[in-house]
Amino acid sequence: MNTRAMTVPTAPRESPLLALPTELLVQIFQxxxxxxxxxxxxxxxxxxxxxxxxxxxxIYNEVSRSCIPNKSALLSMLxxxxxxxxxTHPLTLDHIACIVRESRRSDALIKGYTLMHPHLxxxxxxxxxxxxxxxxRLVRGMYQLIGLLSLDKRTRDKxxxxxxxxxxxxxxxxxxxxxPYFITMDSDFNGDPDLRAILEEDSVSIRLLQRDLxxxxxxxxxxxxxxxxxxxxxxxxxxxxxxxxxxxCQQKTxxxxxxxxxxxxxxxxxxxxxxxxxxxDSAEE
Numbered sequence: 001m002n003t004r005a006m007t008v009p010t011a012p013r014e015s016p017l018l019a020l021p022t023e024l025l026v027q028i029f030q031x032x033x034x035x036x037x038x039x040x041x042x043x044x045x046x047x048x049x050x051x052x053x054x055x056x057x058x059i060y061n062e063v064s065r066s067c068i069p070n071k072s073a074l075l076s077m078l079x080x081x082x083x084x085x086x087x088t089h090p091l092t093l094d095h096i097a098c099i100v101r102e103s104r105r106s107d108a109l110i111k112g113y114t115l116m117h118p119h120l121x122x123x124x125x126x127x128x129x130x131x132x133x134x135x136x137r138l139v140r141g142m143y144q145l146i147g148l149l150s151l152d153k154r155t156r157d158k159x160x161x162x163x164x165x166x167x168x169x170x171x172x173x174x175x176x177x178x179x180p181y182f183i184t185m186d187s188d189f190n191g192d193p194d195l196r197a198i199l200e201e202d203s204v205s206i207r208l209l210q211r212d213l214x215x216x217x218x219x220x221x222x223x224x225x226x227x228x229x230x231x232x233x234x235x236x237x238x239x240x241x242x243x244x245x246x247x248x249c250q251q252k253t254x255x256x257x258x259x260x261x262x263x264x265x266x267x268x269x270x271x272x273x274x275x276x277x278x279x280x281d282s283a284e285e
Contacts, residue, residue: 018047026055030062035100057091068103073143080147106139112191119182124244137246141174149198160216165278168217173244175210225260255279
């Protein structure tokens with residue numbers, strides 16, 4: 001993934017692509033492997049530059065599918081931080097440049113996790129080396145938590161109450177991989193700047209959010225299945241603590257528990273009570 005900062009191209013010269021119809025030229029832009037490739041192509045001629053500017057939004061929308069992982073979570077976080085507006089239509093060059101620039105923080109979040117991992121508590125256990133799906137889950141979860149931490153208490157509580165059960169489970173576990181002391185006090189740690197700033201101002205905020213997420217998770221779970229959330233009772237127990245639900249090794253067990261399949265209860269006509277609608281695969285996985 002290449003998400004280095006976009007440079008605004010200048011445009012002279014002629015290009016052999018000019019004989020192609022505009023619709024095909026737009027498709028060529030949309031098939032570019034990176035935003036830098038898009039701007040390099042736009043810089044090759046005045047006509048291509050003009051097409052790039054005219055069709056900026058559809059070109060961005062298509063290229064961002066592959067170049068910006070967890071795009072929707074990133075946009076929501078940037079809106080919560082006040083860095084962009086989700087109501088900007090059509091998109092401006094500054095708006096797109098901000099999104100591309102901010103998307104690079106995913107690398108910092110993954111690196112930060114790797115550096116922090118030896119300092120994490122053993123409950124829940126987490127992998128030292130992340131798979132690509134685990135990286136995407138981690139980054140998406142961190143985006144969501146940073147956004148939540150930037151909100152005022154009233155707005156944050158409302159957001160938490162609107163979350164589905166799967167999100168509540170995942171975010172509850174992701175709060176365990178945020179160590180305020182390590183993030184704010186270790187001079188060698190270069191993690192997410194917004195997360196650092198939030199925790200420097202209020203180091204307790206992540207634990208208060210963790211409490212609220214867990215309380216809401218437990219309440220929704222009990223309302224859904226008529227039993228308290230006790231993972232040891234319905235999932236394999238592992239010495240030193242269970243693995244977090246976002247880990248690859250827990251996905252099958254997580255799905256069985258979240259949908260109620262693990263309880264083996266029967267409804268009308270002996271049909272198992274299973275809530276498959278509670279499980280979904282993110283578009284980024």
